[in-house]
Amino acid sequence: xxxxxxxxxGLVKPSxxxxxxxxxxxxxxxxxxxxxxxxxxxxxxxxxxxGYIYYSGSTYYNPSLxxxxxxSVDTSKNQFxxxxxxxxxxxxxxxxxARADIVAIFDYWGQGTLVTVSS
Amino acid sequence: NxxxxxxxxxxxxxxxxxxxxxTRSSGSIASNYVQWYQQRPGSAPTTVIYxxxxxxxxxxxxxxxxxxxxxxxxxxTISGLKTEDEADYYCQSYDSSTVVFGGGTKLTVL
Numbered sequence: 432x433x434x435x436x437x438x439x440x441g442l443v444k445p446s447x448x449x450x451x452x453x454x455x456x457x458x459x460x461x462x463x464x465x466x467x468x469x470x471x472x473x474x475x476x477x478x479x480x481x482g483y484i485y486y487s488g489s490t491y492y493n494p495s496l497x498x499x500x501x502x503s504v505d506t507s508k509n510q511f512x513x514x515x516x517x518x519x520x521x522x523x524x525x526x527x528x529a530r531a532d533i534v535a536i537f538d539y540w541g542q543g544t545l546v547t548v549s550s
Numbered sequence: 551n552x553x554x555x556x557x558x559x560x561x562x563x564x565x566x567x568x569x570x571x572x573t574r575s576s577g578s579i580a581s582n583y584v585q586w587y588q589q590r591p592g593s594a595p596t597t598v599i600y601x602x603x604x605x606x607x608x609x610x611x612x613x614x615x616x617x618x619x620x621x622x623x624x625x626x627t628i629s630g631l632k633t634e635d636e637a638d639y640y641c642q643s644y645d646s647s648t649v650v651f652g653g654g655t656k657l658t659v660l
Binding site: 468470477479483527534535538540542 | 582594644
């Protein structure tokens with residue numbers, strides 16, 4: 432059973448960079464066949480895809496966030512990470528990591544972590 | 551890119567049948583698979599339908615999915631409604647390596 436767990440600061444100051452890590456267990460990122468994803472949900476709102484990465488390092492980002500997002504992978508630690516720069520209060524959200532197959536079906540999700548942007 | 555539009559909310563009584571629509575703004579709904587996710591308060595989403603009309607193991611056959619090219623939309627139908635079905639439901643698809651979620655529909659079973 433694949434499990435994903437987000438970790439990182441729950442509070443980030445405006446204009447700083449939000450950094451989160453997702454640790455995968457029960458499966459290897461480097462085995463291929465899946466895209467490792469970040470999705471967020473603003474309080475009381477819907478789901479927003481941020482982007483995903485393949486084990487090889489190929490990345491795909493939401494065009495609306497592309498200029499501020501970097502997703503990276505560390506196969507040796509079986510982790511992938513999200514960096515979102517120049518954050519504002521509008522970036523306050525629950526951030527989920529998830530696994531997607533090649534036709535973008537999200538089959539495993541982390542529990543989500545709330546990140547608040549505030550001074 | 552395209553958008554997926556869902557009704558903001560629907561409500562129905564236990565035992566009845568409800569259908570939630572998901573309309574694609576541009577491009578064909580049949581071009582890429584549509585998935586449906588259920589999200590209960592405080593929990594991560596879970597898949598109830600994938601590849602337009604497939605049910606993951608463990609999802610009851612009361613849940614079904616379909617697509618309609620004439621209206622360029624997908625639908626999630628839940629029959630024999632139970633109070634436990636009350637949740638938010640999101641459709642999702644993709645195109646050109648970009649993933650899109652619908653805005654979500656709050657299902658109330660009253």
